[in-house]
Amino acid sequence: MLKKWYQGRECDVRQEQDVVRAAAKLAVLHKDMEKLAVKIRPGADVQGKNPVEEVRRYNRELKKIRSFIRSRPVKNDFEILFLENFEKMYRTADDILARMETSGCRKLFEESVSKGSVVHGDYNYHNLIMLRDDIAVTDFEHMHTDIQIKDFCYFLRKAMEKKQWKQKTGQKILEAYEEVRPLSEREKEFAALSLAYPGKFKKIAGSYYRSNKAHLSEKNVEKLQICIRQTEEKYEFLSRIFPLNL
Numbered sequence: 001m002l003k004k005w006y007q008g009r010e011c012d013v014r015q016e017q018d019v020v021r022a023a024a025k026l027a028v029l030h031k032d033m034e035k036l037a038v039k040i041r042p043g044a045d046v047q048g049k050n051p052v053e054e055v056r057r058y059n060r061e062l063k064k065i066r067s068f069i070r071s072r073p074v075k076n077d078f079e080i081l082f083l084e085n086f087e088k089m090y091r092t093a094d095d096i097l098a099r100m101e102t103s104g105c106r107k108l109f110e111e112s113v114s115k116g117s118v119v120h121g122d123y124n125y126h127n128l129i130m131l132r133d134d135i136a137v138t139d140f141e142h143m144h145t146d147i148q149i150k151d152f153c154y155f156l157r158k159a160m161e162k163k164q165w166k167q168k169t170g171q172k173i174l175e176a177y178e179e180v181r182p183l184s185e186r187e188k189e190f191a192a193l194s195l196a197y198p199g200k201f202k203k204i205a206g207s208y209y210r211s212n213k214a215h216l217s218e219k220n221v222e223k224l225q226i227c228i229r230q231t232e233e234k235y236e237f238l239s240r241i242f243p244l245n246l
Contacts, residue, residue, distance in 0.1 A: 006136040011128035016169050019159045022128050023173040025135040026120075026155060027180035030148045033118040047113055048146025051105050051194065055097045058202050062090055065209045076216045078224060082205055085228050089198045096197045103193065104186040112147045119144060123151045124158050149187045152177055153194045161200075165230060165237040174241060192242035196235065200227045 011018045066086050069079045100106075120127075121142025129136040156173055163169050177183075183191070204223050211220075 006129045006131060008129040008131045008136060011125035011130055011135070013125045013159055013162045016172065018130060019125070019169070020172045020176045021130070021135060022125065022155065022159075023152070023176040024180055025128070025137065026123055026151060027177045029120065029123075029137060030151065031181055033148070036116065036118050048109070048119070048144055048150070050109050051147070051190070052097070052100045052109075055093070055100055055197060058197070058199070059090070059093050059097055061206060062086075062093060062202055065205045066090075068209060078208055078216055078221050081221065081224055081228070082208075085201070089201045089231075092196070092198055093202070096193055100193055103189055105190050105193065108186050108190055109147055113145050116145055117148050119146045119148050119151045121146075121151070123155045147187075147190060149183065149191050150194070153191050156191075157195060157199075160234070160237065161230065165233040167237055167240055170237055170241055188242055192238055196238055198231065201231075 011022050013019055066083070069075065069082060072079060075083070120137065120140060121144055122139055123137070127137065127139040129138065156170065159173065160166070160170055201224075204220065204227055208220055211217075
């Protein structure tokens with residue numbers, strides 16, 4: 001096996017310049033990937049999931065977790081906090097599903113897969129090596145056909161969670177990407193709806209649901225508290241960055 005090693009450092013999400021450069025690099029990567037035009041044979045497991053069906057499944061999982069926690073006779077701090085915030089989070093999740101069903105998200109996905117649009121699948125600061133004049137992108141093992149803007153949503157969310165959804169930084173990240181690869185209105189709509197979905201709340205709850213309940217990790221409670229606190233910051237950010245009423 002032959003590997004190419006790069007001399008550099010990992011992208012520092014705390015440095016605005018790094019994440020802005022990384023967004024521009026992602027746009028370049030997406031344009032290069034468009035030239036691949038991958039043709040997927042029927043049944044091949046290298047295709048993304050329909051976003052509408054994926055959100056529908058997420059909502060079922062949230063309700064399943066709530067039913068489980070409700071059934072527990074004695075509830076710990078995590079479970080109490082989850083139930084206190086479930087209704088608000090689920091209303092948002094249900095609203096996002098309804099809006100995705102009537103939006104162009106499904107069509108955007110079908111077109112992306114049909115033309116063989118390729119995504120990195122795990123584009124985050126851990127997989128970016130900052131060089132003097134460029135950025136080396138690593139770890140392509142999750143590459144598959146999907147809506148390319150999913151890569152951008154994932155990267156933006158990871159970066160903005162560290163930045164407390166600071167509008168100025170988010171705007172620079174979006175502008176850096178669009179300077180290289182402008183987004184269509186359908187892509188912006190998908191990005192806004194995808195980011196608005198309470199995925200972090202669902203992920204933390206799902207992790208707890210699958211964990212050993214005999215020992216409650218204070219880290220889990222802290223993660224849930226931060227997630228809830230950042231929710232309003234996220235919606236304020238999205239309402240200003242994307243032309244979509246959330």
